[in-house]
Amino acid sequence: MHKVVLEVTDELSLTTLAETLKQANIDHKLWMEQPENIAKRGLRRTLRRTSHKYLKKFKLLK
Template sequence: MAGKQASVLVQYIAVRGDLAEKWPMGAIIAQACHAATAVMHVFKDDPNTVQYLSDLDRMHKIILKVPNEGELNALVSVLESNNKDFKLWVEQPENYPTCLATKPYIKTEIQDYFKKFKLLK
């Protein structure tokens, strides 16, 4: 079973916690959905995405809270510098980042970039 766990595909979604404290939960969920949908479209031909979408009943998403815009921007920089694919969702017309979603990755390849963040509650 350990081998199966090591190869599980996951999608991380990081939401700004400062917004989650002020906005209605429906608005936060909408932001996460926008980012998740957009990243799946952008990377629709990526082998991980194709595999992830081949078993819709077993998709695995991890929704985390990033404290604020500065921390979200820092996460963007880390992911970019490590060549990890994601979509930063920027709410319009306000033009500010609200969350990001990664394309599906094998959990062991991506989890370290997110380990300091807590689950969104």
């Protein structure tokens, strides 16, 4: 299994993504990383063809 980390420009983009994934019935989880108070998102393992259209606008984190 591979882990891929994508960069999101702001928290609004992350919450918008959460709503879009929820409407598409893609299993995901949003949590706050402590003590930095940074929002993070995780997706369950899915087929690329299922989730790619929602994630293709985000770039790999460098």
